[in-house]
Amino acid sequence: MDVTLAYGEDGLVVPVPDDATVVVPTEQPPLADEAGAVARALHEPVTGPALGELVARAARVVVVFPDLTRPMPNRTVLPPLLAELEALGAGPERVELLCATGTHRQATAAEMADLIGPDLVARYRVHDHRADDEESHVTVGEVDGTAVRVDARYVAADLRICTGFVEPHFFAGYSGGPKAVVPGLAATETILEAHRPWRIADPRATWTVTDGNPVHDFVRAATALCPPQLVLDVAIDRARRLTAVFCGPLPEGHTAACEYVGRHAVVGVDGRFDVVLSTNGGHPLDRNLYQAVKGMAAAERVVVDHGTIVVAAPCGDGVPAGSAFARILAAAERPEDLLAPAGPAEVDRWQAQVLGRILQRADVWLCAEGLTDEEVRTAQLRPVADVGAAVKEALARAGLGGRLCVLPEGPLTVATSG
Numbered sequence: 001m002d003v004t005l006a007y008g009e010d011g012l013v014v015p016v017p018d019d020a021t022v023v024v025p026t027e028q029p030p031l032a033d034e035a036g037a038v039a040r041a042l043h044e045p046v047t048g049p050a051l052g053e054l055v056a057r058a059a060r061v062v063v064v065f066p067d068l069t070r071p072m073p074n075r076t077v078l079p080p081l082l083a084e085l086e087a088l089g090a091g092p093e094r095v096e097l098l099c100a101t102g103t104h105r106q107a108t109a110a111e112m113a114d115l116i117g118p119d120l121v122a123r124y125r126v127h128d129h130r131a132d133d134e135e136s137h138v139t140v141g142e143v144d145g146t147a148v149r150v151d152a153r154y155v156a157a158d159l160r161i162c163t164g165f166v167e168p169h170f171f172a173g174y175s176g177g178p179k180a181v182v183p184g185l186a187a188t189e190t191i192l193e194a195h196r197p198w199r200i201a202d203p204r205a206t207w208t209v210t211d212g213n214p215v216h217d218f219v220r221a222a223t224a225l226c227p228p229q230l231v232l233d234v235a236i237d238r239a240r241r242l243t244a245v246f247c248g249p250l251p252e253g254h255t256a257a258c259e260y261v262g263r264h265a266v267v268g269v270d271g272r273f274d275v276v277l278s279t280n281g282g283h284p285l286d287r288n289l290y291q292a293v294k295g296m297a298a299a300e301r302v303v304v305d306h307g308t309i310v311v312a313a314p315c316g317d318g319v320p321a322g323s324a325f326a327r328i329l330a331a332a333e334r335p336e337d338l339l340a341p342a343g344p345a346e347v348d349r350w351q352a353q354v355l356g357r358i359l360q361r362a363d364v365w366l367c368a369e370g371l372t373d374e375e376v377r378t379a380q381l382r383p384v385a386d387v388g389a390a391v392k393e394a395l396a397r398a399g400l401g402g403r404l405c406v407l408p409e410g411p412l413t414v415a416t417s418g
Contacts, residue, residue, distance in 0.1 A: 100184025177254025
């Protein structure tokens, strides 16, 4: 049978055996009136004051939105939110838009216009966060002995609104909610603390786990030092259309969104599989190799020891070249070398740590048109040009009775073998 994989912007059709287990989330119908749903959520939050009450007390407003590595439908969510603010008297002169990049790169002018729409870029002040710009952050408190430093524009605002897309996250439990602030708007040293090797290595630092997850615990505590008064989290379908909207203060608004997503994104399967075919959820999630580790981690959950993971992710932005992740990969010769050494944390080490853990369990074959074979091999992965042929070869290697699991949406679905 043919399976359509989420690959880049257009997808990739791949033939697989008829007896393959294909795992997709329980798709929810898109909302008929997306803008109306956003407006209603702002006026009828799950708890706490509505937007109108909050705006009345605020001279300066910031609206935080995810960066270009996330499939957040900013152009769907931001316009009705900003229209509601403007109707309440908070127009562009009182509102600033903050792009929560974490340690990711800043967007070009064209990318920002594409991300949120040229009209918003023209009418509003838009700030693209830089974690390494020390002077642009202020200390808001301390967690686990580490100073929590957050973007000064965010801290100075009277009303802080964070928007986000909620999906299962491979070590933070779920995206969205407090992650918009830490790591989204945090300084490098604060981000490093959130991603310390011991936190990443903890078995509770995994998909859909928030309570007791040392990564999420730090993120939640750090954000609570200067929390947003309102979080607007959404759930989406494969076409990036809204299926649900949740609004309220932390943690209630985010918790409601996580519960909704968890009911539909977690799918049980029968045991583990010799071969797992995965993706990184399509554009923009699969724009580089760093992000593609998430799709590998999704497959890791259901692959047998010494099995094979085949991943399709175009990686149009490369590793990316010149990144800390690229440097860590180039210096490693074995999976063990990717695991975090003793000593201070470093940027991108967390992604390498997860990759090293995966490679200790399974071989990973990667189809990525944006990477050279040498770049793929430097990451200790095997380059493949034809996904269907790679799956066929991996099953042949597994021998008679080899089983295949397909994750067409990659990390957007959490397969669990119980």
